[in-house]
Amino acid sequence: MAGRKGPDLTAGPIGKTLIAFALPVLGSNILQSMNMTANMFWVSRVLGETGVTATNNASQVFFMMQGAAFGVTMAANILIGQAIGAKNEALARKVIGTATTFFVALSLAIGVLGGILTPHILAAMGTPPAARIDAIAYLRVIFAAMPFVFFFNYLMMAQRGTGDSRTPFYFALLQVGLDIVFNPLLLMGLGPFPKMGIAGSAASTLISQGITLALMMIHLYRQRSILMLRPSAWSLLIPDLKIIWTMVSKGTPMAIQMMVISLAAVTMLSFVNRYGVHTSAAYGAASQLWTYVQMPAMALGAAVSSMAAQNVGAGKMDRVERVAIVGALYAVLFTGLPILVLQAIDPIVLQAFLRSTSPSLPIAVHINNIALWSFIPFGVAFILSGIVRATGAVWPPLLAMVISLWAVRIPVAKVLEPHLGADAIWLAFPVGSLTTLLLAGGYYFWNGWGGWRRSRMLDMTPSADAPDTGLGQPMAAESEAITDEEQRELGLATNA
Incomplete structure (x- = not known):
């Protein structure tokens, strides 16, 4: 082709x-x-x-x-x-x-x-x-x-x-x-x-x-x-000024989201630093592992965005829904398995960043016991947000992230800290991630007026007299039937 x-x-x-x-x-x-x-x-x-x-x-x-x-x-x-x-x-x-x-x-x-x-x-x-x-x-x-x-x-x-x-x-x-x-x-x-x-x-x-x-x-x-x-x-x-405006107007919320995440991370780090060098070092070591735990979900998020964008353009919204289901189940699987492995050998892995005799080591293990599982709901939310963004609906995922980080995670840490100490910071991570999932999932399943399923970047319809470009077969109907092979895949993913 x-x-x-x-x-x-x-x-x-x-x-x-x-x-x-x-x-x-x-x-x-x-x-x-x-x-x-x-x-x-x-x-x-x-x-x-x-x-x-x-x-x-x-x-x-x-x-x-x-x-x-x-x-x-x-x-x-x-x-x-x-x-x-x-x-x-x-x-x-x-x-x-x-x-x-x-x-x-x-x-x-x-x-x-x-x-x-x-x-x-x-x-x-x-x-x-x-x-x-x-x-x-x-x-x-x-x-x-x-x-x-x-x-x-x-x-x-x-x-x-x-x-x-x-x-x-x-x-x-x-x-x-x-x-x-x-x-x-x-x-x-x-x-x-x-x-x-x-x-x-x-x-x-x-x-x-x-x-x-x-x-x-x-x-x-x-x-x-x-x-x-x-x-x-x-x-x-x-x-083309219309295309530039579309890229900037749709891209700005995604850029802001990256900054929102970075600023929230800096704010949480400032909370951690108040507990001294041992807790700070423990948090730094734990967060090194978190970087790799998040990677499968982030890769899947990029994949579902690209797949969903092409299927949105093709008008195959039923296939977009199936991409979301399979992507979310894979996010649970490929985030959950590394977490299970890390939980089993946590002290050994953390010794790549901390000495075996370091006072920070047991603190890092404790942090992971509380916060590590929060990346499963975060991964699923990342998939659902990627699907929504692929249609051009970019503001709701940003709003969900702002609420979960700045209206939930950071306030939870601040409010509970006088009662729970540093544990309030670690508990804020799963609370924030569950909030992100609830907001992302709620918007994903909402199908009311103005929902993401009706959003588009630009009018993608080719002109009636456009020649065959070699990009593929004519656009399929939105009511494309699910194939037997896809039914088997969904069943396997659900069982997984």
């Missing part, structure tokens, strides 16, 4: 397709975590605490920028997915052209402005003076890499919108591998490479992202991907 290498997410067995799509996404997430760990390892060994402090401060700015861009890239992903599902290649290419111009312009502007304002940004953050010079050097190179980082992330998300999650994984593997190799070489000046100090760590990101992005674009062009516009279609790079 010309121009499209990913599977058709609007047909075939849901469970098998969902797992096949989610595994490369999970692999990409794990690779990014490993990359950050490896970079921090080299910086800490070569430059010590000052280098770690500088890197952490600069990285906070970098992650904030990525979080802000995440919403718009996700909106572009959903738009492309809905257009692909609707077999409307003309609209898909129009979205791709506008998104390409938008992300190039946005990333260049952020890169230039960020480089100029770097000292002021770090001063506003209160970066310790001893680490500020290194932080400035690091962050300025990171801002220079921002155009490559933003456009790389956009292309990865866009490929998932077309139904292809494997190609982004392969290039993420290449990017992380290059970054890990270049980091010590540029940091310490090994062999023919210049000794750049902390700027070398950031330069490795710039070089690895630049090389990988170039190779990815060459690969997509040679594969005749719909994401790479040929010279004859360069007129589509002229931005």
